[in-house]
Amino acid sequence: MIRFRQIENEINPKQLFLVDSLGALLSAFMLGVVLVMFKEIVGMPSNVLYGLAFIACLFFVNSLFCFLRVKENWRPRMKWVAIFNLMYCCLTAGLVIYFYKELTIWGVVYFVVEKIIVVPLAIVELQVASNTMVKYS
Numbered sequence: 635m636i637r638f639r640q641i642e643n644e645i646n647p648k649q650l651f652l653v654d655s656l657g658a659l660l661s662a663f664m665l666g667v668v669l670v671m672f673k674e675i676v677g678m679p680s681n682v683l684y685g686l687a688f689i690a691c692l693f694f695v696n697s698l699f700c701f702l703r704v705k706e707n708w709r710p711r712m713k714w715v716a717i718f719n720l721m722y723c724c725l726t727a728g729l730v731i732y733f734y735k736e737l738t739i740w741g742v743v744y745f746v747v748e749k750i751i752v753v754p755l756a757i758v759e760l761q762v763a764s765n766t767m768v769k770y771s
Contacts, residue, residue, distance in 0.1 A: 645762050647708055647770045648701060654715055654755065655697035662690035676741035678733055689722060708770050709763045716759035723749050
């Protein structure tokens with residue numbers, strides 16, 4: 635497993651929840667607004683994009699709630715955020731494979747770049763949640 639030791643020890647878990655929520659909000663906007671407007675350029679069906687945007691909205695609300703309200707027992711919540719991020723990546727990878735013939739190069743690039751961002755974030759979240767030296771503030 636990739637180790638982000640220096641990052642892991644310097645990250646404030648509360649701020650990580652904020653980063654995750656803002657990333658989910660950006661994903662929801664990109665999927666539900668931008669990519670839908672340019673669906674011919676992307677190739678993914680609108681109903682699929684709206685479904686993914688809805689999931690991203692749920693992730694946004696959850697991570698924002700954790701950022702604003704969770705002070706104790708944050709480790710299990712962060713682990714679940716990371717696990718759901720990885721499950722989302724698996725879902726979208728499956729959708730890319732399923733709709734590959736309809737996708738354009740731009741659609742493939744969008745979803746690959748999204749994975750390049752989300753997977754390392756989830757790995758860091760798992761490592762921060764598992765590191766007993768990290769304090770929540």
